[in-house]
Amino acid sequence: MYGRKVKLRFFFILLILLTFVLTTFLILKSLEENVVxxxxxxxxxxxxxxxxxxxxxxxxxxxxxxxxxxxxxxxxxxxxxxxxxxxxxxxxxxxxxxxxxxxxxxxxxxxxxxxxxxxxxxxxxxxxxxxxxxxxxxx
Amino acid sequence: MLKIFEPNKIFTVTSKAPKYVLALFIVILTIGLTEALILSPEDYKQSHSVRIMYVHVPAAWISLGIFSAITFLSLIGYIFKIQNFFLISKSLAPSGLVFNIIALVTGSIWGKPTWGTWWAWDARITSMLILALFYILYLVAWRIYDNKDKAFKITTIITILGIVNVPIIKYSVDWWNTLHQPASINILSKSSIHISMLFPLSIMTAAFALFSLLIFLMKYNTELIKIKNKGLDRL
Structure with a gap:
């Protein structure tokens, strides 16, 4: 239905989002002591x-x-x-x-x-x- | 693209809308302010300083809502290459930033008499400050990049980075010890704000949403006029 480029862009966005969420989660987890x-x-x-x-x-x-x-x-x-x-x-x-x-x-x-x-x-x-x-x- | 996305068609609607939105905004704001400042009761503990809530909380909600909308539109716009969505996002951002700053400033004014401090590096305040920085980044990116495609890409990346912060703002009070109290309004359970205070809060939220809509329409019309003047651009 959608072109290959559209699908690629979709996965690109999804990957970036996933990466950032995980990175932020790990950073916050390790800094918990200072976030509270x-x-x-x-x-x-x-x-x-x-x-x-x-x-x-x-x-x-x-x-x-x-x-x-x-x-x-x-x-x-x-x-x-x-x-x-x-x-x-x-x-x-x-x-x-x-x-x-x-x-x-x-x-x-x-x-x-x-x-x-x-x-x-x-x-x-x-x-x-x-x-x-x-x-x-x-x- | 679809007929409805032609700049001229959109412009005939959006150029007329602001005056009606402005009229409605003034009416709702008048009701909201009367409710918030005069008719609503004082709080049992904070007495009159609770009235700052009717500006602080709606402003924070609207700034979060606008950032989420910007992100959603940018992502869809980027994946399906819809230029119009980028223009809508670009036009939404200024009012989001304004409300973000209002939330920070009124929070500071509210914090002094209640908590006893203007500023604390508590998780929610800090994450709201980060959101303001993302808004500024976003708006500056539009200024810097004259090349359309480049601007679309950079601003989309900024929204993805910024959206990670939004759930952190929302849940910061549950995840960590903060100076902020836990959420008073929950969709699933009973709200811990008395109904007589909930009413002005919702009216003020509606008023602020209308104000955002007004600023958005003005910005968006400017963008459409720019496109019309260039002549060849299609949305």
Whole structure:
């Protein structure tokens, strides 16, 4: 039905596409360590050694864990399997709250203590008006 | 080629269309903005800053959609040697780039009050930046190559390279830990955006799609006029 050239061009395109997809996949796979924006507390626990390098830890702010002493704030990041204590002093984003997502950037002291130099808040995929939220909580 | 692909036939339609599209765009945009900025409720957590979503998300969708369309048309155009498809792709690209930049800029504005940062090298932001670079590459390639056949080939290659990035943008939030939250809208399951917010979001998406169509028609008409002036070119 179609000419030989058309078929050849089709396979040419298909091959290029396949090659690029595979190449990209392999590159991303090997760079996984750097593609992730943050590590979870559980991943921190499995680290072989603690380097004095800036890293990010993310998870939920544990309920009732935030305490502020003078200008220093302490809280716990949890992924519901492991926990890590964070100390921080500085500006916090509006969405930073107990029971909500957070990403802390800074240095590990050991596998349980983290000095944050910057705090980012993560928000979840739920969007709703306050009344709906209140109604949901009543249930 | 088919009769319908004759530049004159297409031009009689596309030269009249922009004014109707513009009128419709203004109406839809007015409804969309009223809904998004005034009528829709604030978010329980982000309060009014959620309104940035009604620009940010549609802009990102449209820029992804346009790049996919460009790739599809270029590939079909290349395989079957249909010149018209290349002209359509070429005319689609500028509005795609504009919406890509809008998505990046509004994302930055949204990120500051919510996340606490203007910019983060999170997988989705980075892959959106890469998409913008591909758009620029694509548009520059059209400028550089005067030789038609060469331009067709080079731009097709650029779209193939760029399309690999599109699923990465879509699934980056599922594959890796990112600062971006997972997708709120899923075809198969219930959306996690409340219906009162979903409505302005869809209206704004329609408005942006109409704007892209408008810019596309203007660009496409220019291309057709160029061909007409040369006289001998057929689509």
């Amino acid at each position: 924006f943050f590590k979870s507390p559980s991943e921190i626990k499995t680290l072989a050694e603690i380097q004095n390098k800036k890293i990010r830890v993310g998870g939920m702010v544990k309920k009732d864990s935030i305490s502020v002493v003078s200008k220093e704030m302490k809280f716990i990041i949890t992924d519901f399997k492991s926990e890590i204590s964070v100390t921080y002093s500085g500006v916090i984003p509006n969405l930073f709250e107990e029971g909500k997502g957070v990403v802390a950037e800074g240095y590990l002291k050991d596998k349980n203590f983290f000095f944050a130099t910057k705090i980012l808040a993560k928000h979840d995929e739920n969007y709703m008006p306050p009344e709906v939220k209140a109604a949901m909580e009543e249930k």
